[in-house]
Amino acid sequence: MSSTRVTPSGAASVNPAPSGDGKLHGRRAIGLVATLILAVVAFQLNASMITPALPDMARTLGVDIDSVSQVSSLFFLAGAVGGVLLARWSDFIGRKRGLLIVLGILSVGTLLCLFAPNLQILLVGRVLQGASSAAFQLSYVILNESLTKKMFATMLGVLTAINGGVGGVDGWIGGLLTDAFGFRSLFVVIFIVGVLALVCVWLAAPEDTGAASSGTMDWWGAAALSVGLICLTYFVSTGGAQGWAAPLTLAFLAGTVIAFVAFVQIEKRRATPLIAVQHLKSRQVWPVIATTVLTLSSVFAVINFTVVMLSQNSEVGFGMNAATSALMFLAPPALIGLAAAPFAGWLSARVGWISILRIGLVICLAALVVITLFPQSQWVVFGMIAVLGVAYNGLVLTTTNGLGVIQSPAEAPSALPSMNSAGFGIGASLGIAIVAPFVASGGIGGFTLALWVSVAITVLALVASFILKAAPSRD
Template identity: 50%
Template sequence: MKISTTSPTTIQEQPKLDGWRAAGLISTLIVATVTFQLTASMVTPALPQMAAAFGEGPAGAAPLQSMFFLAAAIAVPVIGRWSDFIGRRAAMLIALTIVVAGTVLCILTPTLPLLIVGRILQGAGGAMFTLAYIVLNENLHARVFGVSLGVVAAISGGVGGLDGFIGGLMTERLGFRSIFVVVLAVAVIAAVCIVKVVPKGRPQGVRGSMDWWGAGSLSVFLIFLTYFVSEGSSAGRTAPIALALLAGTVVSFAVFWAIERRRSHPLIAIRYLRSRQFWPVIATSMLALAGMFAMLNFTVVVLSQDVQNGFGLSPSLSALLFLAPPALLGVCTAPLAGWIADRRGWLLTLRLGGGFSLASGIVAAAFSDNLLVVVLAVAALGISYTGFLFTSINGLSVVLSPKDAPAALPGLTGASLGTGAGLGVVLVQPLTAQAASLGYSPALWVSVGITAAAFLVSFFVAAPNREKA
């Protein structure tokens, strides 16, 4: 099915920016996305202290992250799609206002439950990256769109790897609330910059009004899906809680599908979900995150610190060898990936990233007992996965989204990324738990298999209009 897309060559609703105005817009969007990134990564080292401050053990900190990311997964498609009707600037300011309210609550809260509420409100910032990508597409020339998207997308891997380190230092010396003071200051700066720089107004070609029934039913589906992937799967496939969550997931999706079929201006039209512009992008993003996130951020981390069956490194040395290199290389190569996409096409960039990620994963799995080889393979994933694959997925979600719903596909892609990351960890965790008898190679091979599926599905992605010639 062919749908009219929002490629940079077809957006005509406002003059394109260049020169200093374009640089100002990119800088503003970087500050806006950094606001959310800080709430995600800078807070991580402080989680144990947050729980301890309210008399809870480490397990008490889990909802501070799980509820935050669940809120972000819901905010991405809902606020993103809402921006089609109220404008990008208004949506960004609304998201930032919710983040500010949550941050103030986190600073002043006297109890852990209120801190969790604050973290849920901060999750609204999850829409910031999606909104930033759409703003770039609508306001910059096609020749610089890819590079600029790569620059902004690089922030999603962390602020050069320094945010978590600084967050840890601030927690040790000033307490966890000091982190939220920094987030609040950055959010206020971002709001001022957005008001001054981001163009206002509603995008042309969008009709109707926000489908809140669709937004509500999609949110319920995402909640059931998230809990099924995390808690239901860990309890066992046949456990009552797993079966109940699976039933809730299926029923809520059926309700969402039924609502969208009957809406004159749906949140996401069913015909789009059936098209090659939508489902392969969503499937590729979910599978790629399930494969690579689990490998980079779970299996390899556990392997590196396992004294009996792994490399037995300290947490700090593990982070230095296995987390910092891919993060830094991703920041450096994401703009390059965008530059190649501008000149050679988004599909080529996607498949290069997927193919080389698969190759790097195979090397890591085949030589999982060799420290040097695994370090080099993980570093290579910073280029292929963090830099190329992640950038191209986000770029394609923007340029393939239809003109009458420019935020629909980016929103669904953003939600699928979070779901995929959780799914990957759930799939490999049982195998890492048996490392004493099996080693870590089986868990790594599972990630390789999922990544191979993502690579194959990427060949079903439809070519954007400007790549068909």
């Protein structure tokens, strides 16, 4: 049986379940969760397993490292754009159909990468793989629609933990496979996992018996938003490389402004917009995106850039090699987050998503201040990075993902999750671009200034979280 409810827009929304409360229980719930875990793993392997193979790609395809870096940059850019488009499209065509399309795109892209004779074909494949980032947003929404509140919260924490790359284990395996068989062996593994996920979704995902949104997909708005995200991404990367006042940087900034203004004007005129302008102005929506962008700009930059660079600096830092640095400062927070994220979801369902977000941000802020005050104390930095594993990888990432789902407008359930996902990529890029010049200036003063900048951005994230207003219950 399936239970049907009507959204404020008048569209039928379906919650497939055999139970009286309209939610899946028992084996069906476990089977759905396992299927969605497989679907997001199929995407995540593309994000974190490939990095060790970049040098081998460059050698095999006869290109330099600078050129092959596009294998990662275009992947994440496509993820920001594809996540928004494909996740929102599922509101009109159905969740299961949307997820099958996403996994189909992933499989086609993986085949192109596997047999790519040159860098150009490889990049086309990576763009298709990146667009499949919608697997995460669709999985979050399917969990919310199919499981009880408490089970949704815990399982969302599990998926969030996977989003961190499973503690760096997949990257390590990627390095072993590349050394033994070359970079193409990674795409063989990814293709097998992707096809297996596609079959499982076909068999285990709830059937589509209605649409969550009435009307049709707003492709014009999607196009304007996509252009804006692309221009914003290149504005950040170009600004960090060539300077924020460089002509090309300013050109991308102008393109960003024009595209977003066009997006707002288009949304005002659409019967079924990508996301209504009144929602974008609501305290239930924009502070979620702002908190995500600001948190990634601060904490992500500290863990994945500033501390890594400091640990490898032999003059004012700890003088570690790359492997030791990763083992000490990257693997611990990822592994801790793997355990903390499901607990964070469980706790959020009982205490409140916004409350746990604020608690996580306060702990992040305290840890960053300690690192900033004692940047040359290796064990103090290590201890605070471990704290960030709980606060950032566990509490903050789980709650920002969860809020993206539960705060989304009822007539557009996938709109906010998809835009919030784009905020993750934009925030990570922006944070590194902001602090990189200070780190590159050399000396402990440059590192300290970079850390204080991250502290200031974290304060802004905390402020945004206090502006955030909880959406009314939709029970």
